[in-house]
Amino acid sequence: MIPLHGIPELEEGDDLPALIVGAAHETGFDDEDVLVVAQKAVSKVEGRVVHLSRVQPSQRALELAGETDPRRIEVVLRETREVVRARPPLVIAETAHGFVCASAGVDASNEKGTDTLVLLPREPDASAARLRERIGELTGREVGVIVSDSFGRAWRRGTSDVALGVSGIPAILDLDGQLDSMGYELHATQIAVADEIAGAAQLVMGKTDGIPAALVRGLNLHGDGLGRDLLMPHERDLFR
């Protein structure tokens, strides 16, 4: 796990793949590396930011905001397909993509001034695919790409990074029917490898260190998955 240092604060239109390749000049890229990029970095260069000063809160937002800024909740509601749970000002929402997470993934920007919110990328799988293609053009290497974000969990404290967008690697390893080391068949074991890689990368990216990307080397994963493979289909969802 190799953190990529030296990527500056990002804004719309920045050439993120070029900045990542520059930050990786010491280690370079190998075929089969997995590049993990924080969602916030991707969203910023894609212009997925909202200025609170331009937001007018709705009645629903005022109700859900509690003591907090209703304009933030208004932005959350605009990113929301379905409110899964609300305990003002906490909103657990399903986004248009199908992610279930706090605040529909809407996040403070950490930038100067406090009035900017960052939304999730419109299509995280497409963002991951574009990054992968451009890194390939710049380096000649076939890497996998994950666009990651920190999600809470229903019954566990703290956040763990997960994969929103995936390109060039499997999202899930399906061991259904494979034999274990003793020769017995494993039944329906599906491992969310892309989420585990995202979480592993978080360990070296940190939250306070401002490192928006990391390389994970040596995993030897083959296949083509998508972040949306990791979404639980509604008919199998027991908790909505």
Place this chain on the structure above:
Amino acid sequence: MIPLHGIPELEEGDDLPALIVGAAHETGFDDEDVLVVAQKAVSKVEGRVVHLSRVQPSQRALELAGETDPRRIEVVLRETREVVRARPPLVIAETAHGFVCASAGVDASNEKGTDTLVLLPREPDASAARLRERIGELTGREVGVIVSDSFGRAWRRGTSDVALGVSGIPAILDLDGQLDSMGYELHATQIAVADEIAGAAQLVMGKTDGIPAALVRGLNLHGDGLGRDLLMPHERDLFR
């Protein structure tokens, strides 16, 4: 992330710390290494196994079992404090420890013959602490220990390994009040590092490879956490 090869199939009373130290003879242990050990290995040496042939299913087990073996569901129910959701034969249960997971963590043993089930350790934090102490005695090194297991997630497909028991490292990194790289204060960001380490280790342990332990080196974590720190308190749980 270093997988520890060569640990044999385990049974009750085996000296797991000695087997782990033997398996790590090439890399050795460093202070601050985090040793991740699969729950199933810990449970087996602790004798937390049940033979199905000795189980008499209750009426409730017969109802929940669907077409599957009601004796297995009976064992699940005995490990259950509260059934959170049931869609026969799937049971999502809160265990006596407070974990919310499929089948109360009860798992097939993968061993010869199919009539043995493996339960979660009685006190995973105590199991982790004993492993840490014994590794310290055998190697003179101060390592952290995580006892890990594969859990499903409410709204995401596939499993991700999490930390059931923790010793010698923090379970959660609390960034509340810390400054990010731009000098802005982060609010209430709590990162479930022990879960992320467990997931990272799973990437090298695999499911089919029979590698019950791995070392994670270079994380530089300090503090004393417990697996039970990762449990969401009931009053903050929106999904039960």
